[in-house]
Amino acid sequence: MNKLRITICISFLSFFSLLTQNAFSQHLVGAKKSFITKKLMGKVQEQDVxxxxxxxxxxxxxxxxxxxxxxxxxxxxxKYSKMSSVVLGFDSLSQYAGSENQLLGSTVGRVANRISDKKFTLDGKEYTLSSDIHGGVNGFDKRIWKAKEILKKNEPAVEMTYFSPDGEEGFPGNLQITVTFTLKNNNELVIDYKASTDKATPLVLTNHTYFNLSGGKDPKALSTQLTVLADQFLEFGDGSMPTGNILNVKETPFDFTTSKTIGKDIEKVQQHTNGYDVTFVLRNQTGKxxxxxxxxxxxxxxxxxxYTTEPGVVFYSGNWLSEKLKGRGGQSYTKNGAFCLETQHYPNAINTPQFPNTVLRPGQNFSSQTIYKFLVRK
Known part of the structure; x- marks a missing residue:
């Protein structure tokens, strides 16, 4: 009888172990996996996108x-585990390539933001650009980039490259640029910028994504609570052009040293920029x-x-978004419907000697990193 009981127990344990293993295997099969997919969206400038x-x-x-x-x-x-988009976007390639696109999500360069009078002098030579803002009339945001898929440590990434020839948009030097986007399993989107040139050239790179963290629940982003680790900002005049002066944020509408909503003081900065369009001088100036x-x-x-290695961040409160702009799903976007946090060197630095250097020279390798990490408070 005891031998029979032992045999039954062993059989039961073996059966239970098999069930457990099967359940575990099914759990693994059902688990989400990292992946990359590629889809042809159409052509722009007779090139596949x-x-x-x-x-x-x-x-x-x-x-x-x-x-x-x-x-x-x-x-x-x-916080309810519902997945939804947290950035503004379009449904079609024609919209991204159209005149209504306000740099939604674009990589911006060769020099992001502003250069006064669309001119600068470098090594004794004056250069005239096609525009005073965001890299020119046809900056990096309007170029077709080459792409390569990367999957390391089960974390997907895409490496994009672009060759900007000497004289493009008025800038000197043949510039080779690489931007790598990596999606980490801890919900970090890591953007790595690298560049080299054969002639001295100013270089300021950033990404111009518009964020609305409500996931579509609020058409405006004015209730979003913002904290910026900066005690100073760049004074600016009409058109958000920096004057060269660095001011303290204390007792100004630009004080985000402690968390406050974007909408709290926005009416106090309407006179020059229709809302926030300000460069913060970050406390971290180490390049790390x-x-x-x-x-x-x-x-x-x-x-x-x-997170960033850059010395500044531009906070833009979507001041020029309007209902005329039809976004994803035909949704009408609205003023202050999203915000940008553009990590970068200071605007007009090439014409402002007291600002950190933005000139890349032959033999130097430009490197910069920015991380957008997404968390949830229950």
Missing amino acids: FQYTLQNKTGMQVQLLTYGAAITNIVTPD LALAAKAYEPISGREMEV
């Missing part, structure tokens, strides 16, 4: 476009990666942390 979709193990997704090396979509969970800003949206519980 592709969309890449990156997904990590948690299910977070990032979509990229080779037109403008643009971030077209970021899908993250809210550090936290620059945090944004929290109470409706969704989403929080975004921004």
Whole structure:
């Protein structure tokens, strides 16, 4: 009888072990996997344009476009575990390539932001540009980039490259640039910029993604709580052109040293820029990666942390968005419907000697990193 009981127990344990193993295997099969997909979206300038979709193990997704090396979509969970987009975007390639596109998600260069009078002098020679803002009439945001898929440590990435020839938009030097977008399994989107040149040239790179962390629940971003790790900002005049003066944020509408909503003081800065369009001088000036800003949206519980090696961040409150702009799903966008946190060197630095250097020279390798990390407060 005892031998029979022992045999039955052993059989039961073996059966239970098999069930457990099967259940575990099914759990692994059902688990989300990191992947990259590629889709032809059409042609611009008679060149093929592709969309890449990156997904990590948690299910977070990032979509990229080779037109403008643009971030077209970021899908993250809210406090109820519902997945939805947290950035503005379009449905079609023709919209991204059209005149209505306000740099949505684009990589901006050769010099992001402003250069006064669209002129600068470098090594004794004066250069005249096609425009005073965002790299020229046809800056990097309007170029077709080459792309290569990378999957390391089960984390998907896309490396985009562009060759900017000497004289493009008025800038000197043949510039080779690489921007790599990596989606980490801890819900970090890492952007690595690298560049080299054969002639001295100014270089200021950034990404121009518009964030609305409510995931579509609030058409405006004015209730988003923002913190910026900066005690100073660049004084500016009409058109947000820096004057060269660096001012303290204390007792001004630009004080985000402690968390406050974007909308709290926005009416106090309307006179020059129709809202916030300001460059903050970050506390971190070491060139090493550090936290620059945090944004929290109470409706969704989403929080975004921004880390960068750059000395500044431009905070733009979507001042010129309007209902005329039809976005994803035919949705009408609205003024202050999103915000940008553009990590970069200071605007007009090439014409402002007291600002940190933005000139890249032959033999030097430009390197910069920015991370957008997405979290949830329950």
